[in-house]
Amino acid sequence: MAKDLSKINKKLAEAAGSINPTDEQMAQFAKMVSKYKNKSLEEIEAEINQMMxxxxxxxxxxxxxxxxxxxxxxxxxxxxxxxxVDLFIRLLSQ
Structure with a gap:
């Protein structure tokens, strides 16, 4: 997991430029990716609507x-x- 986090951290640093995420933020990203990896769009939409x-x-x-x-x-x-991720953004933007 630590190796994966370092890869994610490196990619985030390259993509985000001056944004310097903390280890906690990187852990949140990894957790978020894992949590929703195998869920359908319908399952995700229902969960987001409930959380929002x-x-x-x-x-x-x-x-x-x-x-x-x-x-x-x-x-x-x-x-x-x-x-x-696009679905998350669309729903949260409403």
């Missing part, structure tokens, strides 16, 4: 920013995972 009622606008914006950084990491996500 508890998020403040600031929390949604923070999550959207993290998801956008995740999308920028070339080679980290496959096509299906990118669709799921």
């Amino acid at each position: 009622s508890n998020f403040s606008r600031a929390q949604k914006d923070d999550f959207i920013q993290k998801l956008q950084m995740l999308k920028q990491m070339q080679g980290l996500l496959d096509r299906n995972q990118m669709k799921k």
Whole structure:
């Protein structure tokens, strides 16, 4: 897992430029990717809709920013995972 986190950290640093994520943020990214890896878009949408009622606008914006950084990491996500990230962003932006 530590090796994976260092790869993710390197890719994030390349993609994000001046943004310096903490180890905790990188762990959150890895956890998020793992949690939703095998879920269908319908399952994800239902879960997000349920969670969104508890998020403040600031929390949604923070999550959207993290998801956008995740999308920028070339080679980290496959096509299906990118669709799921796009779905997250779309739902959180509402």
